[in-house]
Amino acid sequence: MTNETRQRLLDALVSCHAIDQYTADLDFAAYERDRMVRDAVERRLGIIGEAFSRAAVLEPALVDQIPELRQIVGLRNRVIHSYDAVDDEIVWDIVRNKLPRLQARVAELLGEDDPQ
Secondary structure: OOHHHHHHHHHHHHHHHHHHHHHOOOOHHHHHHOHHHHHHHHHHHHHHHHHHHHHHHHOOOHHHHOOOHHHHHHHHHHHHHOHHHOOHHHHHHHHHHHHHHHHHHHHHHOOOOOOO
């Protein structure tokens, strides 16, 4: 793995941790009410998607190592370009059910224990 690819994956991992911190004490209703948290989560999801997009250009094999990579980049595109069509329930599902697995997978690819 190149140093640049490693850095992009670290960027994604940092954003996963940040989202976890932003939403740690929230349920969906609280998330939905808090525009600042929603904005922060969407920003970090955009960073994760962009980081994976750049990393995949550098190392195309990442698409096989992170099967959701294309969907993650697609979410980034939705958050950035179709911001008015972002569904809070879908984002919340991603945060609670998909992001923890992704975070663990990225840490694994980096050869790190994910201390959170």
